[in-house]
Amino acid sequence: MKPALPALPVSRDIDPVSLRLFLSALEEGSLARAAARENIVPSAVSKRMSEMEDVFGVPLLERGVKGVQPTPAGNALATHARRLLQDMDRMHREMAGFATGVRGHIRLAVSVAALSGELPAQIQSFRRAYPQIDISLEEDTTQAAFRSVLEGHADVAAGSDFGHDGLQVFPCGHCELAAVVPGQHLLADRETLDYAQLLPFEQIELNRDNGISSVFEQAAKEAGVMRRISARVSSHETICMLVARGMGVAVVPQYLKARLPHLDIRFVPLTGPWSSTPICIAVRDPEALPPAARALLAHLKVLPGA
Structure with missing residues (x-):
């Protein structure tokens, strides 16, 4: 028998489990599929959603025979929930890095164009200077790399200086x-x-x-x-x-x-x-970057004053 989740306290505090269940319900379009995905009983998911609606005092989900969809308030909550969970994930990864002696991990999304210049050599230079920091590099199109940063799947993107709404960009060659x-x-x-x-x-x-x-x-x-x-x-x-x-x-x-x-x-x-096409480094907010990612930007000399 699957263990029951602890009840959500009726207060201004919303725990990460409830936020994750809420996002799962939106992504699956169904409380039952969200429950299966999270390996809990559907009634527990439904109870959590109702408790969150009580806490915020507004409906978050429209329930129907075909499943659930977010209300305007639900859409707003989803934006905050994704950001909060991403920040918590980053916090846990950084702390785990300190615990194991790695001291940092950077998720880097790059385009083919960005890899054609000096960036690979600069990344290798950074690895030598900071052997305690891991870098996960994934190649994609410029737009996909930028989306990865916007959606929180990457810390830093490098690509052509084109179409970067919502990001801060810094020149990084051609x-x-x-x-x-x-x-x-x-x-x-x-x-x-x-x-x-x-x-x-x-x-x-x-x-x-x-x-x-x-x-x-x-x-x-x-x-x-x-x-x-x-x-x-x-x-x-x-x-x-x-x-x-x-x-x-x-x-x-x-x-x-x-x-x-x-x-x-x-x-x-x-x-x-x-x-030629300009290459830029793109991030959501340099001040909010993990220390490891800020170290990379400083090494690339793209931050003002670096």
């Missing part, structure tokens, strides 16, 4: 860009290219939101030309393979040239305002 065209393409012999010279040709790009594609969508709008996309694929390496097969042209980070010497393609440096 990603140099190149046009990539088939080896026999009529643009293959050019020493440099302006992005506008690619617009008459079909283009290949990533199938996920990313900073580079967003930059060139804006560039096409400014030129008054609609981009023609022949394919959307999962990686810059696949883009280059399709370019080699004549499916179109593309814009990719310049560093890929050294990785793909076997393909019959030509990397042509871009000129003008679209020749």
Whole structure:
């Protein structure tokens, strides 16, 4: 028989268990599924929700035959609950780090563009300077990396300086860009290219939101030309393979040239305002970062006065 949860005191204090159950109910859309997810009986979840509504004095959930959904007050509580639970998780992780001698853990989300410059060497330099701090690095698109920080799944993001509402950003270098065209393409012999010279040709790009594609969508709008996309694929390496097969042209980070010497393609440096994309470090609030993450930002020399 599953143990009963202790009753929620009718006071202004809401405990983390109740908040977690509340978020589970919202995410599952059902008290019964939330109970199964948390491995407790549904009646205990229902009781907790009713007690929270009594404490706050407002309905938090609309209950129906198809499940539950948040009221406006429930939506507001969900925002606070996620933040509180994330902060508590960060607190426990930091304290566990001190207990084991690790003394810190940084969750770092980065884009491909951010990894093309000096950032990997800077991260290795930080590891050597702070061997007691662990870094978990996950590569994704710029937008996904920024979302990870906004949603509390990462402490720090690095990506193209584009589309970062709700975050504080700090400049951290540039990603140099190149046009990539088939080896026999009529643009293959050019020493440099302006992005506008690619617009008459079909283009290949990533199938996920990313900073580079967003930059060139804006560039096409400014030129008054609609981009023609022949394919959307999962990686810059696949883009280059399709370019080699004549499916179109593309814009990719310049560093890929050294990785793909076997393909019959030509990397042509871009000129003008679209020749590189700025890279930035993004966080929600530098003052609220764990000490380990603040140490990383200081090491990267992105904080004012660092």
